[in-house]
Amino acid sequence: MDLKEIRATAREKLKGFCRVCPVCDGRACAGEVPGMGGVGTGKAFQENLRALSRYKLNLRTIHGVKEPDLSFELFGVKVSMPVFAAPITGTTYNMGGALTDEEYSLAVVEGSLLAGTLAFTGDGADPTMYGSGLKAIKKVEGKGIPIIKPRAQEEIIKRIREAEETGAIAVGVDIDGAGLLTMALKGQPVSPKTLEEVMEIVNSTRLPFILKGIMTPDEAELAVQAGAKAIVVSNHGGRTLDETPGAADVLPEIAARVKGKITILADGGVRSGVDVLKLLALGADGVLIGRPIIVAAFGGGAEGVKIYLEKIKKELREAMLLTGVARVTEVPGTIIRKEQ
Template sequence: MNWQEVKKVAKEKLKPYCRVCPVCNGVVCAGEVPGMGGVGTGSSFKANIEALNRYKLNLSTIHEVRQPDTTFKLFNETLSIPVMAAPITGSTYNMGGAITEEVYCEEVISGSLMAGTIGWTGDGADPLMYGSGIEAIKKNNGKGIPIIKPRAQDEIIRRIKLAEEAGAIAVGVDIDGAGLITMALKGQPVSPKSPKELEELVKSTSLPFILKGIMTLREAKIAYEIGAKAIVVSNHGGRILDHTPGVAEVLPEIADSLKGKLTIIADGGVRSGVDVLKMLALGAEAVLIGRPVVVAVFGNGREGLKLYFNNIKNELSQTMLLTGVSSVMNVPRDILRG
């Protein structure tokens, strides 16, 4: 199957939760939470796309680059591309349930590995959600990263131990999940965390700890100070708070202050290899991709995801060649205009 065929199958399976639009930009699905849209007006989801689109690339073809290097190292794991599958749960109430939670997690982890990269798994109101991710990671020799909602401390630590037992590469909390409507509807208490509480979580595990959902320099600094090994600059796909800026808008300020001190990952609006290179130029070291991963998996399982990531790799390599970038580990900001 080619990508267009994958999208066609996914469109049928995801009705009416996702229309698999020609451009996944949050316009048609605005306000559809639960579902695949952005909360409220959908402004935050749309802002992620708009912020990336404001940047243009400087075409450059007078240089020595012949074979761009797309490999990236995360916590001693070498990945074929600096691109990973974002943690997404809720197959039934966000995606329509044509694929079960267990199968979705298995396909994301396996498909990511087939493409030479890593899948992240999530947490949700149903215990099956986090457990499905842990089982998929365990089946694949720990090659995955589980992310936990900001629950009560003891509940997070219990889930961290499950990640350790599964041999996971790292573990983390999506702190922005404190505002999830779907969690509230299911009676699952989540809340913001103090720096002291986050430090307790970091110290509870020997695994690298990731704090996902950072959108300000102040909170990025807190993440560094409490010992997080990585942050994900993210507004949760625009599903938490209406009218936030786009990720590409806040990323440079955070990267200028903290790059080299901890790993900076960007999550918000990345749809192509071109978008990946833009995020790297703005200071990220890697990116997460969410909604298109859902489309890939619903369209053709792990093979669909492998195809999508391979397409991203080819686009990224071509874009590097045409901007004079030799390695994803060193992407200068001056390839951008805007």
């Protein structure tokens, strides 16, 4: 099995829902929500890639880096690289149903582990979707991170308790899912949270807590104040609010405000190991990848996810070698330059 075969198989299984474009940039699927696209004009999805493309790497080869160190630790768990599968559900109404949510979650969780890293699992309009991720995490003895939609307080805390029972290494809420169209269509209310509500959720568990969907420095500071251990800088793949900036454009100002106070993860438009290195240079500690993982899982199951993530790892290593970066935990901002 190789990436070409994986993509060909995925194209068949995702027919009518994802075109498996040569570059997954959101242009062909603009407005397709439910589906794989970005909401409205699709510009928020597309801007994630544009924002990353505006940064270039400075090629440097006169240095002493011979074998870059890609290893990383998240909440005490050592991984092969700071790259994780993003939380995704809705395989039936967003992806055509060739894989069930349970099959998809297991493929992503197991495939990520085969590549030496971890997967985040998601929550959705059908209550069984969250359970599918928990089953997969339980099967691998807790080596995964469930993310919950911003539901009513009692519903979130109930799901946190379920996450704790699986032995998950952390838990979180994708607060950027507050306006999800698919949740509204299925009668599952979600909403923004006050700082007090966030604090109540964070304090309800001893697990490290992650707030996904932070796009401004002030909300990053509120996450720190609430006691969260990590944030994910993300516009939810452009699926909730149209016309938002790309994650790469807001990441530097967020990092300037909270770097060192909280773990900073970033999610949006990552398509290569070069993109991973750019986000690390912009201030992220780690990176999440979404839609390409869907293609890998539909095209090759756990093995497909492993093959795709190993490609990312190889590209990241090469980019580090050619920019003089010795360790992923120490990526200087000087390796990138922004186009004028």
